[in-house]
Amino acid sequence: MKIADQVTSAFQVNERGYYGPYGGAFIPEMLYPNVEELRENYLTIMADPSFQAEFEYLLRDYVGRPTPLYLAERLSEVYNTKIYLKREDLCHTGAHKVNNTIGQILLAKRLGKNKIVAETGAGQHGVATATVCALMGIECIVYMGEIDIERQAPNVARMKMLGAEVRPATSGSRTLKDATNEAMRHWINNPVDTHYIIGSVVGPHPYPDMVARFQSVISEEIRNQLAEKTGSELPDYVIACVGGGSNAAGAFYHFLNDASVKLVAAEAAGMGVESGHSAATTFLGKPGVLHGSRSILMQTEDGQVVEPFSISAGLDYPGIGPMHANLATSGRGIFKAITDEEALASGFQLAKLEGIIPALESAHALACLKTLNASPDEVVVVNLSGRGDKDLATYMKYL
Amino acid sequence: MNRITQLFQQQSQKLLNVYFTAGYPQLNDTRTILKNLQEAGADLVEIGMPYSDPVADGETIQASNQRALENGMSLKVLFSQLEGMRDEIHVPVLLMGYINPVLQFGVEAFCQKCQEVGVDGLILPDIPADVYEEEFKPTFEKYGLLNIFLITPQTTEKRILYIDEVSQGFIYMVSSASITGAKTGISAEQEAYFDRIANLNLKNPRLIGFGISDNQSFEQASKNANGAIIGSAFIKAISQGSDLPSTIQTFVQGIKGPVTII
Numbered sequence: 314m315k316i317a318d319q320v321t322s323a324f325q326v327n328e329r330g331y332y333g334p335y336g337g338a339f340i341p342e343m344l345y346p347n348v349e350e351l352r353e354n355y356l357t358i359m360a361d362p363s364f365q366a367e368f369e370y371l372l373r374d375y376v377g378r379p380t381p382l383y384l385a386e387r388l389s390e391v392y393n394t395k396i397y398l399k400r401e402d403l404c405h406t407g408a409h410k411v412n413n414t415i416g417q418i419l420l421a422k423r424l425g426k427n428k429i430v431a432e433t434g435a436g437q438h439g440v441a442t443a444t445v446c447a448l449m450g451i452e453c454i455v456y457m458g459e460i461d462i463e464r465q466a467p468n469v470a471r472m473k474m475l476g477a478e479v480r481p482a483t484s485g486s487r488t489l490k491d492a493t494n495e496a497m498r499h500w501i502n503n504p505v506d507t508h509y510i511i512g513s514v515v516g517p518h519p520y521p522d523m524v525a526r527f528q529s530v531i532s533e534e535i536r537n538q539l540a541e542k543t544g545s546e547l548p549d550y551v552i553a554c555v556g557g558g559s560n561a562a563g564a565f566y567h568f569l570n571d572a573s574v575k576l577v578a579a580e581a582a583g584m585g586v587e588s589g590h591s592a593a594t595t596f597l598g599k600p601g602v603l604h605g606s607r608s609i610l611m612q613t614e615d616g617q618v619v620e621p622f623s624i625s626a627g628l629d630y631p632g633i634g635p636m637h638a639n640l641a642t643s644g645r646g647i648f649k650a651i652t653d654e655e656a657l658a659s660g661f662q663l664a665k666l667e668g669i670i671p672a673l674e675s676a677h678a679l680a681c682l683k684t685l686n687a688s689p690d691e692v693v694v695v696n697l698s699g700r701g702d703k704d705l706a707t708y709m710k711y712l
Numbered sequence: 713m714n715r716i717t718q719l720f721q722q723q724s725q726k727l728l729n730v731y732f733t734a735g736y737p738q739l740n741d742t743r744t745i746l747k748n749l750q751e752a753g754a755d756l757v758e759i760g761m762p763y764s765d766p767v768a769d770g771e772t773i774q775a776s777n778q779r780a781l782e783n784g785m786s787l788k789v790l791f792s793q794l795e796g797m798r799d800e801i802h803v804p805v806l807l808m809g810y811i812n813p814v815l816q817f818g819v820e821a822f823c824q825k826c827q828e829v830g831v832d833g834l835i836l837p838d839i840p841a842d843v844y845e846e847e848f849k850p851t852f853e854k855y856g857l858l859n860i861f862l863i864t865p866q867t868t869e870k871r872i873l874y875i876d877e878v879s880q881g882f883i884y885m886v887s888s889a890s891i892t893g894a895k896t897g898i899s900a901e902q903e904a905y906f907d908r909i910a911n912l913n914l915k916n917p918r919l920i921g922f923g924i925s926d927n928q929s930f931e932q933a934s935k936n937a938n939g940a941i942i943g944s945a946f947i948k949a950i951s952q953g954s955d956l957p958s959t960i961q962t963f964v965q966g967i968k969g970p971v972t973i974i
Contacts, residue, residue: 339840602838
């Protein structure tokens with residue numbers, strides 16, 4: 314469990330914060346000092362042995378890493394291939410999000426910050442942030458879209474129990490995009506003592522790179538675990554869902570330069586890519602700037618951000634991280650659009666075949682299995698980014 | 713010479729720059745507001761290009777952006793409304809907004825349009841100075857547009873000097889660490905910041921914005937700068953008043969005192 318070293322490749326961030334044409338730091342001057350402070354320090358802090366030791370200790374003893382890589386035999390039988398599930402749903406707090414929040418809270422402490430602000434969609438990142446703030450005794454404010462507060466009530470309750478203040482974002486679509494706007498505004502208003510824990514590989518440089526590095530523990534473990542189980546570190550496919558894209562960035566990270574590994578990203582097509590109710594960014598979006606970086610963005614002809622739609626709050630975001638935008642346009646990543654209906658079916662299928670209720674986000678990744686046509690001896694890894702307890706109310710509607 | 717540069721060179725009084733959102737309260741109010749601001753005595757006018765996600769702005773300006781978009785405002789509509797404005801408008805006009813709509817319009821096409829209708833400068837807060845220098849500067853300069861940068865109390869002296877070097881026109885001093893409309897009034901701490909910047913002897917003049925809402929804050933802010941910028945307070949005023957010309961007249965006179973007819 315080591316934080317990824319600087320890797321030079323066409324798919325990694327360059328020294329100026331770009332992934333191919335995407336990335337950078339498009340921020341108002343009010344945020345410049347904060348982001349610059351982070352940019353100047355994050356690599357040094359992350360490389361510090363005492364930081365790494367503390368990060369590794371907490372991931373192991375607090376989060377419960379390494380998470381298992383589980384050969385899902387009954388699921389494999391259905392798709393006639395070898396399917397392994399990377400069980401990020403077994404992390405403390407129920408999703409991969411905690412890998413990043415542990416890393417960022419340690420970083421914030423070393424930067425001398427004593428307050429945390431965060432945004433959340435499904436509530437997984439909010440819960441993970443509230444958790445590490447409780448652990449460290451740091452004040453925590455989480456912005457969450459008003460609509461998401463309604464549809465993710467259990468996570469709202471968890472955040473409150475952990476001592477965080479949950480503030481509703483009431484502007485725009487009242488979902489993740491607007492929660493992100495509000496968290497950025499809060500940071501503008503509180504630049505000195507506050508660190509903003511962004512939950513995905515989005516935002517101005519260095520956030521996408523920093524979050525990807527904290528999450529890269531996932532792909533590092535997959536390699537080690539596959540070597541033990543199959544004799545080869547390399548699978549044929551790695552599948553992960555992409556909203557902003559943090560679990561996918563973590564699952565893909567150590568395979569980016571292994572051309573034989575097909576990296577499959579599942580986007581939320583909502584009611585269908587062309588339905589007008591979708592969040593399938595790479596299918597519907599074009600290059601643009603949102604929340605501090607240049608990436609692919611769902612927008613009108615006039616450059617206004619389009620409100621996305623997905624049954625899954627965690628995927629309900631109109632953009633993707635710049636790393637993924639580069640994977641999509643370069644062809645290194647295979648992007649698939651998965652409808653609400655397909656995701657639900659895959660969620661139910663996993664529950665019945667393997668006794669695992671996946672988060673609706675992860676159910677999108679599982680839904681890619683039917684499109685792969687993998688052969689029986691191929692190895693497929695699905696990153697099960699989170700557990701489905703939070704989505705029970707939604708699942709129940711379709712039982 | 714660019715109208716902004718000329719204005720500061722000939723400056724004899726504290727300057728008032730007023731911001732309003734294009735297409736608000738009604739789609740076709742843009743020219744009426746512009747003309748009435750000039751008549752009431754605004755020295756510069758900043759026209760906001762509405763955006764769905766204006767992160768540096770507070771509730772008031774965001775709501776006006778939202779409403780303007782619902783009214784049907786877009787860059788194309790705005791440029792058509794500004795066509796021929798120089799027949800009647802002599803004050804410097806700036807466009808203020810976020811980079812994404814400009815990128816979709818096309819940077820070159822946008823700058824060309826600005827020049828055609830007689831826009832003098834731009835304020836695009838999500839282009840930091842270094843990104844501007846690397847990516848946008850040649851195009852902006854080709855069309856005679858001055859790009860105005862912001863500084864805040866947290867901007868380091870080294871960066872202020874850099875921004876001063878890259879800037880033309882004026883520097884937009886954000887009065888406190890905040891989004892627009894978040895705080896009102898000027899504190900002693902802010903005065904110390906204004907003083908500190910005044911003592912840096914920058915080559916560019918300075919206007920202070922954010923938190924300026926009345927005559928007192930305008931006067932205080934202008935003591936250590938060339939003038940001040942008002943946005944949220946003006947948006948609030950015009951959203952309440954039904955008669956735009958008299959609302960604008962009253963508002964500007966309230967900030968600046970009665971206009972001197974030259």
